[in-house]
Amino acid sequence: MSRTGAFGGPPRPGVSVRELANGFRWGGRSLVPGSAQGHRRPVSAREFPTAWARGGPARAARTVFLEAAMNPLLHAALTPTVAGAEVFGSLGDDPVIIVSNHSSHLDAPMLLCALPRAVRERTAVTAAADYFFDSTWRGLSSALAFGTVPIERRGGAPSSTPLELLRGGWNLVVFPEGTRSADGSRGRFRLGAGYLAMTAGVAVVPAALRGAYAAMPRGRAWPVPGRPRVSVRFGRPLRPGDGEDVRAFTGRLAAEVTRLGVEDTTSWWASLRSPDTASPAAGAGAGGDTGPSVSSGASARPAAGTGPARRAPAGAPGMARWRRIWEATEPPAAARPRSPWDR
Amino acid sequence: MQVRPGFVLEVDERTPPLLVHQGEGLTLERFPLGTRVVYPPESLPGVADVDAAIAAALEHPFNCEPLRVLLRPGMRLTIAFDDLSIPLPRMRRPDVRQRIIEQVLTLAAAAGVDDVQLIAANALHRRMTAAEIEHIVGERVFRSFWPDNLYNHDAEDRDNLLHIGVTDHGEDVEINRRAAESDLLVYVNVNLVAMDGGHKSVPIGLASYNSLRHHHNSHTMLRSRSFMDHTRSEMHSSAWRMGRFLADHLKIFHVETTLNNACFPDRYSFLTRREWEWSVKDQAMAYGMSRGLAAMPTRPRRKIFHDLLADYQVTGVFAGETEATHDQTIASVHRQQLVEVDGQSDVLVVGLPYVGPYNVNSVMNPILATCMGLGYFFNMYRGRPLVRHQGAMILYHPVTPEFSQLHHPSYVDFFSEVLAESTDPATIEAKFEKQYATDPWYVHLYRTSHAYHGVHPFYMWYWAAHGMDHLGDVVWVGGDRAACARMGFRAASTFADALEMVSGTVGRDPSITYLHSPPHAIADVR
Numbered sequence: 001m002s003r004t005g006a007f008g009g010p011p012r013p014g015v016s017v018r019e020l021a022n023g024f025r026w027g028g029r030s031l032v033p034g035s036a037q038g039h040r041r042p043v044s045a046r047e048f049p050t051a052w053a054r055g056g057p058a059r060a061a062r063t064v065f066l067e068a069a070m071n072p073l074l075h076a077a078l079t080p081t082v083a084g085a086e087v088f089g090s091l092g093d094d095p096v097i098i099v100s101n102h103s104s105h106l107d108a109p110m111l112l113c114a115l116p117r118a119v120r121e122r123t124a125v126t127a128a129a130d131y132f133f134d135s136t137w138r139g140l141s142s143a144l145a146f147g148t149v150p151i152e153r154r155g156g157a158p159s160s161t162p163l164e165l166l167r168g169g170w171n172l173v174v175f176p177e178g179t180r181s182a183d184g185s186r187g188r189f190r191l192g193a194g195y196l197a198m199t200a201g202v203a204v205v206p207a208a209l210r211g212a213y214a215a216m217p218r219g220r221a222w223p224v225p226g227r228p229r230v231s232v233r234f235g236r237p238l239r240p241g242d243g244e245d246v247r248a249f250t251g252r253l254a255a256e257v258t259r260l261g262v263e264d265t266t267s268w269w270a271s272l273r274s275p276d277t278a279s280p281a282a283g284a285g286a287g288g289d290t291g292p293s294v295s296s297g298a299s300a301r302p303a304a305g306t307g308p309a310r311r312a313p314a315g316a317p318g319m320a321r322w323r324r325i326w327e328a329t330e331p332p333a334a335a336r337p338r339s340p341w342d343r
Numbered sequence: 344m345q346v347r348p349g350f351v352l353e354v355d356e357r358t359p360p361l362l363v364h365q366g367e368g369l370t371l372e373r374f375p376l377g378t379r380v381v382y383p384p385e386s387l388p389g390v391a392d393v394d395a396a397i398a399a400a401l402e403h404p405f406n407c408e409p410l411r412v413l414l415r416p417g418m419r420l421t422i423a424f425d426d427l428s429i430p431l432p433r434m435r436r437p438d439v440r441q442r443i444i445e446q447v448l449t450l451a452a453a454a455g456v457d458d459v460q461l462i463a464a465n466a467l468h469r470r471m472t473a474a475e476i477e478h479i480v481g482e483r484v485f486r487s488f489w490p491d492n493l494y495n496h497d498a499e500d501r502d503n504l505l506h507i508g509v510t511d512h513g514e515d516v517e518i519n520r521r522a523a524e525s526d527l528l529v530y531v532n533v534n535l536v537a538m539d540g541g542h543k544s545v546p547i548g549l550a551s552y553n554s555l556r557h558h559h560n561s562h563t564m565l566r567s568r569s570f571m572d573h574t575r576s577e578m579h580s581s582a583w584r585m586g587r588f589l590a591d592h593l594k595i596f597h598v599e600t601t602l603n604n605a606c607f608p609d610r611y612s613f614l615t616r617r618e619w620e621w622s623v624k625d626q627a628m629a630y631g632m633s634r635g636l637a638a639m640p641t642r643p644r645r646k647i648f649h650d651l652l653a654d655y656q657v658t659g660v661f662a663g664e665t666e667a668t669h670d671q672t673i674a675s676v677h678r679q680q681l682v683e684v685d686g687q688s689d690v691l692v693v694g695l696p697y698v699g700p701y702n703v704n705s706v707m708n709p710i711l712a713t714c715m716g717l718g719y720f721f722n723m724y725r726g727r728p729l730v731r732h733q734g735a736m737i738l739y740h741p742v743t744p745e746f747s748q749l750h751h752p753s754y755v756d757f758f759s760e761v762l763a764e765s766t767d768p769a770t771i772e773a774k775f776e777k778q779y780a781t782d783p784w785y786v787h788l789y790r791t792s793h794a795y796h797g798v799h800p801f802y803m804w805y806w807a808a809h810g811m812d813h814l815g816d817v818v819w820v821g822g823d824r825a826a827c828a829r830m831g832f833r834a835a836s837t838f839a840d841a842l843e844m845v846s847g848t849v850g851r852d853p854s855i856t857y858l859h860s861p862p863h864a865i866a867d868v869r
Contacts (some may be wrong), residue, residue, distance in 0.1 A: 019360060019373065024360075030359070033355050039350050292526040
């Protein structure tokens with residue numbers, strides 16, 4: 001009775017190529033199911049070599065790429081504005097750490113393109129080793145295009161590269177939140193940037209990126225249509241005070257980034273008086289709280305008839321997630337109060 | 344590298360299609376959101392020096408003198424070993440049984456033992472071919488002993504069976520005469536799953552039908568909950584009684600081994616990887632194989648699978664008195680296979696692989712597929728079944744009514760005659776078992792050819808008795824409709840259809856658990 005195939009057919013082949021492509025996110029990054037997050041394989045401590053990306057030919061290629069391709073592309077897809085970049089003129093050749101809020105893949109290219117060329121050519125961007133350096137092609141391309149260097153954000157042995165870079169005269173872009181914000185609000189600042197600054201004895205230039213979350217949040221690979229506004233605002237360099245520990249210094253950095261976001265929507269003066277930025281400790285790294293939204297144009301805008309001091313801080317702990325996203329994605333106002341302090 | 348334990352995944356939007364075995368094929372399936380998927384632990388590292396581990400086990404056994412002390416000139420030494428039904432797939436040479444047997448024989452030679460025989464403990468399984476035996480014991484042992492002193496156990500050779508007595512439950516203990524009359528019986532085992540080993544080795548592997556019928560029956564199987572937990576298995580309880588009875592009459596030195604979860608060769612490593620960690624190459628392999636196998640003729644497709652040799656590594660070697668040894672073995676198996684699962688579900692989904700214990704180098708016919716699904720996979724639990732009482736089980740297998748005339752002659756008649764009458768295990772046991780067990784043609788084929796014993800398909804059906812009793816609905820995805828209907832089941836074209844079909848039993852929004860196996864995982868259901 002050996003009746004091969006007389007009744008039962010061959011095995012069912014299963015999903016189609018299209019379903020396979022969608023399921024495994026071809027063209028995108030493969031995702032780990034939520035319930036498997038705690039079961040991820042530990043990332044090996046392999047140091048991805050990036051020194052070649054800081055050599056002469058790679059720097060030249062990066063300059064051409066950023067100025068001839070990336071910057072026009074950003075201007076074509078967005079409406080970028082930059083403020084405060086003149087602070088780098090006062091720093092001379094001293095290396096600095098540039099810290100910023102992080103809510104979008106636009107952040108690194110926006111920051112790099114906002115920097116003066118002389119500064120940019122000596123600037124590297126720290127990037128998550130487990131994300132940007134998990135495959136060779138991704139590591140090579142990001143190192144070449146943006147001068148990225150891997151840092152370990154899941155613990156393990158810290159990389160010595162960032163410190164060596166600072167000591168070698170390179171500026172470093174660090175996103176102290178460690179990952180892109182899921183709702184546009186500023187997340188908790190980790191202590192790494194402050195620690196690096198104190199260890200290397202360099203200044204920290206805070207920067208606020210506003211509008212990037214609304215333009216291209218997590219999950220998008222291209223900005224939304226309509227050339228949304230995205231602004232970069234640099235602040236004055238900060239240094240640790242006498243007796244100030246890394247936790248307090250990180251809190252000050254976080255508060256300054258928040259204040260810069262508010263300043264971008266109102267004015268320098270108004271930002272000093274804003275309840276969102278009243279206390280340097282609010283939303284600082286040590287606390288673990290999320291800070292006010294700096295992606296939004298509305299977070300600190302005074303409501304008619306009410307002064308800033310009477311507003312509840314935006315993005316306060318416990319605030320509903322939808323409200324944070326709502327604020328972060330609100331389009332910047334077309335007209336805003338004029339102020340002598342406003343540029 | 345750190346070995347990650349097994350865990351239960353909850354399917355969400357990020358979960359890619361999951362691999363499902365379906366006989367001699369693979370498929371990628373998208374499961375509904377919220378489906379729980381039980382993943383086995385990753386492969387544990389093997390012992391660094393297997394030979395040294397074996398030597399240490401023989402020299403420092405549990406509750407027993409070292410083997411070296413038990414050997415003496417002039418004694419009758421018998422070495423029995425598990426047949427080809429484990430491990431699955433076959434392991435790459437050298438088989439761990441070969442390594443153990445060689446060390447035992449080396450010690451025996453040093454002690455001046457001349458009278459040595461090796462017996463494959465195949466019970467009512469088919470006789471292994473010379474090549475299959477050589478794969479297990481190795482060329483050196485094979486050349487030294489085959490065929491006179493290395494042979495398959497014959498459960499129908501009345502002259503070479505010895506009825507030792509009955510247990511206090513009235514169970515006949517009858518085993519191979521040579522083994523029973525030996526001064527020392529060394530049993531060499533491979534404990535692939537928790538069901539194997541212990542007193543299941545000698546009292547079953549070397550027994551006759553007269554002895555096996557006491558625990559291989561529908562009543563006992565129904566009360567074995569589960570086979571993977573010998574403390575709660577009625578079948579194991581019976582075997583344990585027989586084993587203890589036997590131990591009073593025969594000196595047994597048990598050697599048990601455990602393997603890790605590396606059940607596929609390296610080039611097919613995607614089969615044991617978690618899907619969201621698949622590289623592009625893994626995805627291409629999975630998709631290519633699922634499509635390619637579906638388009639391939641049966642013969643080459645079968646050859647691809649049955650030629651696979653697993654890269655198993657030995658995770659433990661334990662020796663000594665049977666029960667003390669087995670405790671260590673079970674702990675080692677649990678380290679590799681146990682996964683904690685929180686509660687039962689309405690639907691259990693399994694994908695049956697191409698091979699089970701009884702179709703090595705053969706075809707998995709519908710009876711064996713039922714045994715594999717409702718017998719083994721359903722019983723891969725400790726505590727409570729993965730699926731609730733009167734829940735549904737959905738199995739992936741073509742259930743092609745194709746039978747090997749060489750290996751499974753009695754299955755053909757069982758399928759066409761017995762199942763046509765009834766699918767109730769107790770009914771067919773009462774009405775047909777004796778006839779098939781004593782049929783002279785089947786006995787002849789069992790003894791002289793490579794056929795499973797005439798009663799074997801009944802045993803396969805009994806294995807599924809607990810599953811059949813517990814479940815409210817059984818649906819085979821991709822199964823042959825007529826074959827499924829003959830066995831009292833239903834077939835569905837797709838998983839969605841299967842869910843639709845079982846909705847009358849479990850409702851329209853059932854909780855679903857997919858047991859992602861092989862490799863093996865024992866669900867410790869809390």
